[in-house]
Amino acid sequence: MKVRFAPPKIDRTNLDKKTVKVNQQVVIEVDVAGEEAPETTWFFNGQEIKNSETIKTAHSAHHTKLMLIPAKREMIGKYTIKAKNKSGEDEAEVEIVIRGKPGPPEGPLEIADITKK
Numbered sequence: 001m002k003v004r005f006a007p008p009k010i011d012r013t014n015l016d017k018k019t020v021k022v023n024q025q026v027v028i029e030v031d032v033a034g035e036e037a038p039e040t041t042w043f044f045n046g047q048e049i050k051n052s053e054t055i056k057t058a059h060s061a062h063h064t065k066l067m068l069i070p071a072k073r074e075m076i077g078k079y080t081i082k083a084k085n086k087s088g089e090d091e092a093e094v095e096i097v098i099r100g101k102p103g104p105p106e107g108p109l110e111i112a113d114i115t116k117k
Contacts, residue, residue, distance in 0.1 A: 007088030008038035010081060015094040022100030026068040030081060032090075037061040038083035045077060071098045 011031040020026055032038050042049040042057045042064070049057055054072065058065040064083075068075050076098050083090045
């Protein structure tokens with residue numbers, strides 16, 4: 001017998017910390033259970049993610065996907081997925097770390113705690 005009303009439940013299997021290099025592709029696929037099929041939304045720094053040239057989201061009835069193509073250093077941080085239906089809601093986070101060459105130093109240089117020895 002199929003359950004008619006079940007709150008969303010995000011499968012956290014693929015939500016471990018991701019570390020990639022600059023310009024690599026990041027794809028996070030997540031299954032979401034629930035009846036009625038939950039509506040899923042991705043957030044970055046509290047802002048809902050809108051599809052752009054480099055960040056895309058895709059949603060189907062019980063599945064959602066986040067794609068960073070290519071990954072840039074400014075995309076480092078925690079991404080939140082929220083799933084909601086009439087029976088409830090669920091929320092989970094994934095941390096993405098993007099490694100690359102550091103940027104140039106920013107000034108002015110402040111000198112402190114110099115002693116004569």
